[in-house]
Amino acid sequence: MHALDQLHRLTERIFWMPADSRTDRPMLGLVVGDHECLVIDAGNSPAHVDLLRNAIEAQALAQPTCLALTHWHWDHVFGAATLNLPSYASQETNRILQVLATLDWSDAALDQRVADGLEIGFCRDMIKAELADRSQLQIVPATTSIEQQFMLDLGNCVAELIVVGGDHAHDSTIVYVPSQAVVFLGDCIYDDLYHGARRLTTSQIFPLLERLLALPADFYCASHHEQPLTRAEFEAEAQLLRHIGTIVNQIGADPDTILAQISQQLAIPLTEDHHDIMQAFLAGLALPEVQSMY
């Protein structure tokens, strides 16, 4: 288990601070160039930003000079005003952040949005747990909107921001650092939480996985995984998603037959994970149950 309040070195220029599921804090990344230091995602509160700054100081590294946001979800953006840095996000991320900035984030308003089907209970509960007092909460869009791709020169090290979309959030952007062979995925490979039952669609996740695997990377950092994945580990996860998605597509809404097929074809005991992935692909066969306000 990696210490949750420390930065861990992944490569010569890349560090990461682990996710903390207690209040849904995502993994944060740091890319240290000769002139600039890029932080990937802003954390979910001023306290999360403090933890990052202290961890950076403890290792005598440079504090970040710029910020990349992977998507609009609260846990990745609520620390942005505290960081107060030149920042980069997709046009869609910024459009939605401008909407979020106008919302009331009091307990009563959050509860009402959940009752109206505009917010999900999980995020409401996590926001309350992380940020009991939200009277000072400021939500700010990034200072630069990017279209499809953007190269950030950090000094003898380039970070490529690539808008990839996907089921989880249609504005998802990854950060690829070619010289370090590392990809920060944000949440782009996860399922969609915002349109009723958690859902994955083969039409989105299959080409996305292919695109990600086409990058010559040694490590893939998914924001709510416990640690960065090696290429082999990411390939195995992708393979499992493709396998279950393909079976669901072939068989349709018949969970028992699907589970029997998975167990037979993979020749391994079924886990809760297999079950959850199947349920997500089954939900993805139909249109979303609810429309998001965004």
Ligand SMILES: [Zn+2]
């Ligand atoms: Zn997310």
